[in-house]
Amino acid sequence: MIHASVKELRNAFYAHLAAYEKIKNHPGPSYLLLFYAAECGMKTIWLSRKSFKTTEQIFDETLLSGHGHNLETWRVKLIEIKLMEDSAVRKAPRFSLGRDKAKKAQFDIGKAHQAWRYGIGLNTEDEKDLVEWLNKICNWIKENI
Numbered sequence: 786m787i788h789a790s791v792k793e794l795r796n797a798f799y800a801h802l803a804a805y806e807k808i809k810n811h812p813g814p815s816y817l818l819l820f821y822a823a824e825c826g827m828k829t830i831w832l833s834r835k836s837f838k839t840t841e842q843i844f845d846e847t848l849l850s851g852h853g854h855n856l857e858t859w860r861v862k863l864i865e866i867k868l869m870e871d872s873a874v875r876k877a878p879r880f881s882l883g884r885d886k887a888k889k890a891q892f893d894i895g896k897a898h899q900a901w902r903y904g905i906g907l908n909t910e911d912e913k914d915l916v917e918w919l920n921k922i923c924n925w926i927k928e929n930i
Contacts, residue, residue, distance in 0.1 A: 786840075788839050788840045788841040789816055789828075789839065789840050790838055790839045790840075791829055791832050791833055791837070791838060791839070794825045794828050794829040794832070794840075794857065795825075795826075795827075795829045795930060796823050797822075797825040798825040798826040798829055798926065798930070799822075801818045801819070801821045801822035801825060802818075802819070802822040802826075802923055804818045805818040805819045805822060806811070806864050812822065812826070812912075813901045813904055814901070814917075816897075816901050816912070816916055816919070817898055817901040817902055818897045819916065819919045819920070819923065820856075820897060820919060821898070822919075822923055822926075823856055823919050823922045823926065824854060824856060824859070826922070826923060826926030826927075826930060827856060827859040827860070827863065827922070827926065828840065828859065829926075829930060830863060830868060830926065830929055830930060831859065831862055831863060831866070831868075832890065834866055834868050835866070836862075854895045854898055855893060855894065855895030856877055856894050856919075856922065857876060857877035857893060858895070859894070860874060860876075860877065860922070868929070869925070869929075873925055874922055874925055875918070876919050877893065877894040877896070877915075877918055878894065878914040878915055878918055879891040879892060879893055880892055880896075880897060880900075880907050880908060880911035880912065880914070880915055881907070881908045881910075881911055882900065882905060882906065882907060882908065883905075883906035883907055883908055883909065884905075884906065885908070888908060891912075894915065894918070897915055
């Protein structure tokens with residue numbers, strides 16, 4: 786694993802968010818940038834609140850390996866340290882793939898970056914809900930970073 790400093794994560798948040806804004810007419814790639822912006826921003830705030838300077842100081846390995854991309858886990862962690870109100874941003878929505886017409890398989894938000902990265906279509910309504918949630922998280926981050 787490559788570790789990042791708070792400053793690097795903060796810079797990545799703003800860079801990914803700016804890139805998302807420039808290419809948001811390309812849904813998959815832009816949503817991937819929005820996802821990574823949210824991840825970097827949430828980690829920046831969490832590390833800062835814990836007075837950590839780098840991700841290397843995260844001693845809970847499940848946060849880095851098991852839940853590194855699960856933004857719902859990071860939202861809960863921010864609530865636990867009383868930095869985010871539970872009502873500030875609702876629980877992350879789940880989604881199904883566009884090819885799953887019966888919507889049988891429901892994935893957590895931590896898998897969304899994989900679908901977007903590999904060009905796998907999501908259920909249209911689910912994707913709209915995910916992007917709305919990611920934008921809300923990013924707006925919260927901008928107010929609290």
